[in-house]
Amino acid sequence: MRKASRLFEIVQTLRLARRPVTAARIAAALEVSQRSVYRDIAALQAMRVPIEGGRGIGYVLRPGFTLPPLMFTIEETEAVVLALSLLRRTGDEELRAAASQVAAKVAAAMPAPLARAIDGRAIHAWGEVAASPAGVDLATVRRAVRDERKLKLSYRDEAGRETERTIRPIALIYYPETTNIVAWCELRSALRQFRAERVLASQAVDAYFRGEGDRLRDAWIGGWMPDRPAASGPAPG
Structure with a gap:
């Protein structure tokens, strides 16, 4: 699992937990080492995600930091970015405009500290843009x-x-x-x-x-x- 995906999963795990979650439990769920979990949590804290706790105690996400009701994984977000890029190549002008609006909404819905894990400029759909038909909308x-x-x-x-x-x-x-x-x-x-x-x-x-x-x-x-x-x-x- 890539680091960006782990960051999302750690925040989701802590957000849903009713009590402190240990690094061992997170590591087992993500199939990574505890050392990786410690590094990831340190990275999240550096991005000002309000995670509290420590080794041997467990970690909690301080109230006030929320994710949108629908949160994509990094792979799902990349799929959306690519799909929207492909959609902009069609001859359907209304759907082109809608694709730009969706992209803006996805970006706005993501928590600012985690949004940096996704760079929409790294995924492109290449090729000619289809001409809009003259005789039909x-x-x-x-x-x-x-x-x-x-x-x-x-x-x-x-x-x-x-x-x-x-x-x-x-x-x-x-x-x-x-x-x-x-x-x-x-x-x-x-x-x-x-x-x-x-x-x-x-x-x-x-x-x-x-x-x-x-x-x-x-x-x-x-x-x-x-x-x-x-x-x-x-x-x-």
Whole structure:
């Protein structure tokens, strides 16, 4: 276990304890030596975490130092940092903004002494940022999925044919180069995937398919899973 992870675990252990916790007990739980525990506690105290006690007596966390209700381990925090970095590469502008807000909230929720153990600048997702599609607002699509609301699309397929579609959107797939809208197409009477960059225009209509979304997603997932060949998925629009 890395030092940063141990620091989190020691603070969590002391925060939840009803009586002093010995270094031996902490060492056994973390599978490290007592010497490592002594060094870690000294490091925490140097960061002004109010830990009191000593060898042979046990340690307590003085009242007044609290962690947020939801506290991530160092690995979980790194996963969040990377996921947010990846999200900023999508063509979904609203989600990009949300990713920045989440990152700020995670940083603000962490106790200042322990926040130094995490350096968000050390983890990056590299690659081109996908362009936002001109003909469809992905935020509108996500809301339509949640509300089970129909959308009307002007769509150009890979052969250049243009059609008007009314769809029942059930999912979005974010690929590095594009975003696909998974939907029941009323024109084709079948599940279809629509590439966002091929949508010429779109709008939400005053019609809903409430109660059908889960059933349609079950049908979609039953015929396609992320680890299966693309050919087994719904046909393109």
